[in-house]
Amino acid sequence: MVYPLVVTKRMMEHPADSHTMKRYEATGGYVAARQSVGQTREELVELVKASGLLGRGGAAFSAGLKWSFLAPARPAYLVVNGDESEPGTFKDRQLMERDPHQIVEGMIIAAKANEVHDSFVYIRGEYPKPARRLQQAVADAYAKGYLGKGIFGTDYDLELTVHLGAGAYICGEETALLNSLEGRRGEPRIKPPYFPAAKGLYMKPTIVNNIETISNLPHIINQGSEWFAGLSDSADTGTFMMSISGHVNKPGNYELPHGLTWREVIYDVAGGIRNGNELKAWVPGGASAPWFVPELHLDRPVTKEACAADGSMLGSGAIIVMDHTTDMVGAAERLVAFFAEESCGQCTPCREGTTWLDMILQRVLNGAGRDADIDLLLDVADNISVGLGWPPKQTTICPLGPSAVSPVMSLVRHFRDEVEAHIASAPHSGGQGVAVSIRGIA
Amino acid sequence: MSWSAETIKRAHDIVARYPEPRSAVMPLLYLAMRQDGYLTADGMKQVADLVGITPAQVQSVATFYVMFKTEPKGKYLISMCTSISCYLMGADDVLHAIEEASGVPAGEADDEIGVEHAECIGACGGAPACLVNYELIEGLTVEKAKELVRWLRDGKPETINGDELQTLFGSVTSFDWAIKEDNAAIGPYPAFPVFGTAAQNTDALEPGRGA
Numbered sequence: 001m002v003y004p005l006v007v008t009k010r011m012m013e014h015p016a017d018s019h020t021m022k023r024y025e026a027t028g029g030y031v032a033a034r035q036s037v038g039q040t041r042e043e044l045v046e047l048v049k050a051s052g053l054l055g056r057g058g059a060a061f062s063a064g065l066k067w068s069f070l071a072p073a074r075p076a077y078l079v080v081n082g083d084e085s086e087p088g089t090f091k092d093r094q095l096m097e098r099d100p101h102q103i104v105e106g107m108i109i110a111a112k113a114n115e116v117h118d119s120f121v122y123i124r125g126e127y128p129k130p131a132r133r134l135q136q137a138v139a140d141a142y143a144k145g146y147l148g149k150g151i152f153g154t155d156y157d158l159e160l161t162v163h164l165g166a167g168a169y170i171c172g173e174e175t176a177l178l179n180s181l182e183g184r185r186g187e188p189r190i191k192p193p194y195f196p197a198a199k200g201l202y203m204k205p206t207i208v209n210n211i212e213t214i215s216n217l218p219h220i221i222n223q224g225s226e227w228f229a230g231l232s233d234s235a236d237t238g239t240f241m242m243s244i245s246g247h248v249n250k251p252g253n254y255e256l257p258h259g260l261t262w263r264e265v266i267y268d269v270a271g272g273i274r275n276g277n278e279l280k281a282w283v284p285g286g287a288s289a290p291w292f293v294p295e296l297h298l299d300r301p302v303t304k305e306a307c308a309a310d311g312s313m314l315g316s317g318a319i320i321v322m323d324h325t326t327d328m329v330g331a332a333e334r335l336v337a338f339f340a341e342e343s344c345g346q347c348t349p350c351r352e353g354t355t356w357l358d359m360i361l362q363r364v365l366n367g368a369g370r371d372a373d374i375d376l377l378l379d380v381a382d383n384i385s386v387g388l389g390w391p392p393k394q395t396t397i398c399p400l401g402p403s404a405v406s407p408v409m410s411l412v413r414h415f416r417d418e419v420e421a422h423i424a425s426a427p428h429s430g431g432q433g434v435a436v437s438i439r440g441i442a
Numbered sequence: 443m444s445w446s447a448e449t450i451k452r453a454h455d456i457v458a459r460y461p462e463p464r465s466a467v468m469p470l471l472y473l474a475m476r477q478d479g480y481l482t483a484d485g486m487k488q489v490a491d492l493v494g495i496t497p498a499q500v501q502s503v504a505t506f507y508v509m510f511k512t513e514p515k516g517k518y519l520i521s522m523c524t525s526i527s528c529y530l531m532g533a534d535d536v537l538h539a540i541e542e543a544s545g546v547p548a549g550e551a552d553d554e555i556g557v558e559h560a561e562c563i564g565a566c567g568g569a570p571a572c573l574v575n576y577e578l579i580e581g582l583t584v585e586k587a588k589e590l591v592r593w594l595r596d597g598k599p600e601t602i603n604g605d606e607l608q609t610l611f612g613s614v615t616s617f618d619w620a621i622k623e624d625n626a627a628i629g630p631y632p633a634f635p636v637f638g639t640a641a642q643n644t645d646a647l648e649p650g651r652g653a
């Protein structure tokens with residue numbers, strides 16, 4: 001099947017130089033930015049609202065609606081989120097490396113729509129190569145007068161600064177990101193204020209959008225909101241990027257239409273399971289998403305709505321596929337360990353709870369599990385997210401803590417027998433277990 | 443090491459890019475790492491003076507982020523991803539191979555090589571993956587990881603280039619890298635020309651706001 005491409009079209013057609021100004025302009029680049037600099041905020045906001053574009057950073061919030069919430073105080077800022085750190089997600093890296101001008105152009109459009117004269121891209125510190133590519137594109141755009149004072153010969157000024165993080169997943173959460181950009185510890189802010197659009201960077205109105213969200217903007221300007229909305233039958237319009245990893249034959253990033261089935265995504269797009277193995281389970285939308293299993297979900301559509309109805313989410317578009325050789329306790333431990341490591345430490349349920357969940361899973365894995373450990377896991381999980389429902393209830397400042405509950409619940413719901421088997425194989429399952437680190441971390 | 447006039451100028455240029463000076467703390471901490479190889483008390487004091495906050499405030503920022511190292515990490519820092527997708531593809535074995543071949547347990551460093559486990563580095567389609575001075579290798583194996591350690595120990599490369607690493611030690615990638623790049627890392631911090639932390643800093647140092 002050939003699917004219509006939007007944000008990856010140029011890099012697929014021109015692999016050798018899709019990152020250059022020359023190729024970008026030869027393929028219609030900066031036409032949309034030039035046009036939108038002459039448009040009003042109302043026109044641009046209405047256009048993006050009508051396109052139905054939803055944020056691609058995980059929360060799937062309408063981009064146009066978010067823009068319309070921007071408080072009237074000025075200066076306002078635009079901050080693009082390139083922190084991409086959700087396990088399984090690597091789409092924004094490709095967009096930054098292979099089509100950086102698309103991001104610069106998208107930012108010019110978003111800046112004009114929100115009356116912003118000062119914009120930033122926050123890229124995770126582990127991505128120096130994407131940052132170098134984007135910085136080169138920014139420098140080229142300045143040289144051409146597309147950024148800086150009086151862009152495109154108008155009287156509109158726009159600065160764009162590439163900023164590097166330094167290794168903290170939590171800085172992907174938008175208020176943590178803003179604290180980090182202010183030169184502080186990357187701790188999520190206590191809400192309210194709920195939206196950076198009201199009080200964001202330096203407590204000024206701020207739009208935070210994801211790299212992929214921004215990359216769509218030039219195309220919406222050029223081809224119209226109806227075209228963009230028409231690419232999809234779902235309320236989630238346009239295309240979306242999926243990062244597929246794990247035990248598939250063809251891992252990678254794929255730009256896909258909404259509404260394929262999971263069977264099509266895993267077996268057709270990603271080439272099926274390695275060595276002809278059996279599919280055991282998959283994570284549908286990043287480490288925070290409850291798992292899907294073939295018996296229940298393989299023929300369900302890959303849409304925001306269907307995932308929500310099935311108690312999970314598409315989130316950041318990261319699919320992690322596990323075959324029948326996978327030790328599901330091991331997989332859950334690894335996911336929980338991520339959240340334990342990345343907890344910023346502000347909230348007790350998150351800081352302590354994720355660490356306890358990880359220690360219990362480690363001892364079960366290491367043959368020191370106790371009979372009561374499943375109940376204990378559920379009890380600790382319930383203290384982090386009361387009621388253990390979906391979407392998870394939050395006892396914490398941000399959703400990171402409750403995210404760690406997803407793998408635990410998925411494990412107990414679908415693979416309880418495996419946990420019990422691990423515990424039964426422990427020599428003294430009724431006695432004291434010892435948690436042993438398997439990765440040299442405390 | 444006290445900062446050269448050129449480095450101080452670069453620091454001022456970076457501060458000028460932001461609406462408020464404090465926002466420059468993180469870039470300046472990278473500059474400080476470039477000076478000494480890691481963050482020293484002097485380096486953090488220098489950063490504090492440049493942005494007008496206290497050394498304690500700088501330290502509280504520095505200690506929040508894993509890439510700001512307050513201890514030496516050698517010349518080459520190997521960060522092996524052990525998150526879910528890499529774990530599923532055998533990352534633990536690769537990390538053990540790196541530890542054995544280098545004689546450096548994860549979390550530690552000798553004068554030359556530092557080894558650490560990392561959380562997802564955004565290379566899950568090319569799992570298992572690692573970074574050497576934050577330049578990427580995708581599609582590692584136990585054998586190739588051992589070769590990597592020997593190559594670093596014996597060859598003592600001055601700079602670390604991602605394309606070279608990938609050609610020598612990698613295989614499957616998350617996506618087609620397509621375009622070769624000349625720039626390279628010079629120490630255990632990200633190579634970014636604006637910070638003067640790359641082999642070639644012939645910037646792309648676009649002036650922006652400061653100009």
Ligand SMILES: Cc1cc2nc3c(=O)[nH]c(=O)nc-3n(C[C@H](O)[C@H](O)[C@H](O)COP(=O)(O)O)c2cc1C
Nearest residue numbers: 055056057081083084085172173174208209210213
């Ligand atoms: C723990 C956590 C981590 C997040 N990480 C990212 C991230 O790496 N990249 C991203 O774009 N959004 C991330 N988000 C979502 C952002 O907070 C924010 O919603 C998003 O950047 C807004 O852009 P969008 O509306 O265009 O999606 C994260 C959220 C949470 C709670």
Ligand code: SF4
Nearest residue numbers: 344346347350396398
């Ligand atoms: S939930 Fe966790 S990561 Fe989020 S603010 Fe609280 S402690 Fe920090």
Ligand code: FES
Nearest residue numbers: 523528562565566
């Ligand atoms: S899980 Fe290793 S790079 Fe993402």
